[in-house]
Structures are given as structure tokens and as C-alpha cells.
Amino acid sequence: MRPNDRRYRESHEWAQKQGDVLAVGITDHAVEQLGDLTFLDIKAKVGQKVKAGDLIAEIESVKTVADIYAPMDGEITAVNAPLGQDVEPLGQSPFEKGWIVKLRPASAGAYDALLDAAAYEKVVAH
């Protein structure tokens, strides 16, 4: 079972409440599917307004490249710039060290609409 202190999207992002902002990352399942990670290109900038589904980063592995999306509407309040230099902490620890951006949600209800850990488990099991 994955951590139930946060919510998930079917596209394998997670979002965790940290005060009035959400930390956003990708799941261990996404990391495993990508294989050896080589580079994280964080496209989002601090202060940028994003909509749910907007591209916030691209992640590269030896075999492929994948898009990472904003889980909801909001404003970017921080980016994990060191991961752009060295993506390894994300690969080692996607739920703890792997946060990619922090975002102040535009509405309070958006977080609750995401999948809880049990529902995400079913997505991954398919």
C-alpha cells in the first residue's frame, strides 16, 4: 500500500497537503515504469498559474520521456530545482525526496476529488 497521507492521479502524480500548499510528485509505480531516470526538466516557474493537466515537468529515462501534469488548478509556489541537477533522489525516494513543485490550489475541493491510496492501488493493479 502506498502512503495514505496524500492523494493520487491516474497519470501517476501524487499531491500531499503541506499547510496551505500541495507538494506534487510522481509515484514509485511511475518511476518503475520509466526505468533508469536520467533527467528532470521542471517547466513550471514559481508564481506561474497552472490549470489541472498542464505540463509542469518532463522526466527522462534511458528508454523514454514522460510528461508530468499539474494535478489541479493553482499557483506554483516552489520548484525542487536541485532535482533538475540530479534526479537520483526522486528515483530513490519518490514520495519523500521526490517532490517536484509546490502549488497553492485555486479551490479547496480539488484535493479531495483526487484518488485516495486505495483507489490509486486499483489503477496500478490494472
Place this chain on the structure above:
Amino acid sequence: MKQTPFHACHVRAGGRLVDFAGWHMPVQYASILEEARRVRTGCGLYDLSHMGRVRIEGKDRIAAADRIFTNHIAKLKVGDIRYSLICNEQGTVIDDVLVYGETDAVFVVVNASNTDRDLAHMRELVKGFDARVVDLTEELAMCALQGPLSEKLLARSVVEKEALSSLGYYKLMRGTVLGMKDVRISRTGYTGEDGFELYFPRQEAERVWDALLASGGSDLAPCGLGSRDTLRLEAGMPLYGHELSEEINPLEAGLDWAVKFAADKPFVGRAALERVKAAGPQRKLVGLIAEGKRIPRQGYAVRHGGADVGFVCSGTFSPTLDANLATAYVPTALADGQTTFEIDLRGTAIAARQTPLPFYKRQS
């Protein structure tokens, strides 16, 4: 999805299995980069049973083979192995293969993705000859040991140790391996390292896999197709569907050495390729090193002077060279070893410089 005779071994070892040309194959067991480094420095064991294995038999088999393949099969002695193309009448590539000279047959190893098409094509072409095409893919298992320790490790399982040691690169022998007599052992591979490929009855597969790993100890580990792709690209070896296709001819791919225009060699595609040779190919395959941390991928546009001039065939991060590599077709005039390009990586222009192929060559 089809399963190779080693499938249960991959599942037991926790390999990550994916659909590859209709086969359920391990792309990696642990890390692709670790597996690639292992093959450059030690030894890796690969399941290659998805590849097609075909025998051409009959009195006219050589003549038939010289019609099918671009390399000169009449010159092949027993125990010799040649890389070759199969072309269509337009001179573009249906497949790239290895052709083995045997006492009573021509043995051919083809790409998994093309096996059905190759069989149909070969069967059509042998109709005018006393020759038959026999598909051995289902009855033979195929695996490879690749890496500088391959000879040392394989010798532990082979009776004919001296013959193994003196077997030259791209040569075939028959030997006794783990109690199996008459096993085809070829000193070949798709990694740019020393290594061997073995062909034996499929019912022996799991036993042989486990015994090879046990005898190799910590010097040997199973490796997946992900590392094989990285290694072959470092070694400048083409992959069908990337550097080769029915849109590409072997001369632009730099494979002139595998196309023989001898008088007694009327292969399919010859007339078209003679025209290409006379005019010179319009484009050429080049090696590129991309700046920065992003990896070029198949299909990305290659630009020069503000215009699209070519496309990326393959790209990888190279653990051996610690660089991001790509192959690309560019106009012949620009394939000068000097001209620099930009690769469009999903909207970001990345500088790329030419470097001679292969990117990596082992010290022999």
C-alpha cells in the same frame, strides 16, 4: 503474447517483462545502465529466443541464398558467419540478418519483428530452386553470453575448451554444452563486446539458463533487452525499425561492405542499388553527440541553418561514454564529420555534433 522457453526464468528472477515484437521479453532485471556496464566489464546472459532461426536446405540452397541476401553466400565456408541485408526490388531493407555457413544448410538468424515477413519472402524466392526454408524458431532456444568474461565463463560449461578459445569472431563451432551434444556456438553478438550465442533444443532452456548462471557466480547475471539496445547503439550497430526500414537502403546506412555486386550474385534489389551506388546516396547515417542532459529519441527532427534536414533514428544515454548519443540520417553533403546540427527535443533545440561511428569500439 508469445513466451520464450526461458520465460519462467525471467519471471522467477523478477525481470520486468514487456511486449517486444509480440514476445513477452525482459527489458531489464535491475537497472538498464548497470546491466550495460556489466556487459562492458564482465558478462551478461541474454535470452534471444524471440529472434527467428531459419534453415535453408536443398541442393540449390547457396544459389537461392545468393538471390535472397546482399552478402556473398557462395563465398561462405562452413563455420563462417556474415552479416547481410535482405532487400526488396527497390533496394530498401526488408531485414538485416546473420547468415551461418553449415555443412548441409544455410542457417539464418533474423529479427523477431520481421520473422513472419522474412519467411514468406524467402519461401517465395526459393520457389525457382531446389531449396526449402525451414523455420526452427519454435524448436531452438537461443541465448547469449556477452562481455569480456564470456569465454572464461562459457568454458566452464563446454567440453571443447581449446576450440572455444580459438574460435574467431563471427565463426561458428559445434560443441558439447552442459551435456548437450552438437550445440551451435557462434562468437557473435549485438553489444560490441566479445561474446557467444548458443542454439540448443528448447526443452533444455531452463536447465541451461540456471546452470550457466550458477557456474558464473557473481561474474554473471541475466540482462534485458534495454541494455542490449544501449550497447548495440554505442557499438554503432543498426536496429531494424530504427536505422533500417523499407524506406532506407543499405548504402545510405553505411552498410556497403555487406552488399556484394559480384558478377555471379543476382540478389533482389541489385539493380536499384547499382543506381544508388552510381549516383551516390542522397543521405547518410551519422553519429551525433547531443549537448546537455536530454536524450534524443527516434523521430526527432534534425535541423541545420534553420531548416529540417534529417531525423533521429535512435538515441540513448551512453553509460560507457557518459554522453547522450544519437544516430540520424542527414543529407550526404552535411555528413562531413564537421557540420553541427540542432535536434528538436520536444520544442527545445539542442546542439549536436558529429562523431564517427561506431561511438564505442572495444580494445582487442
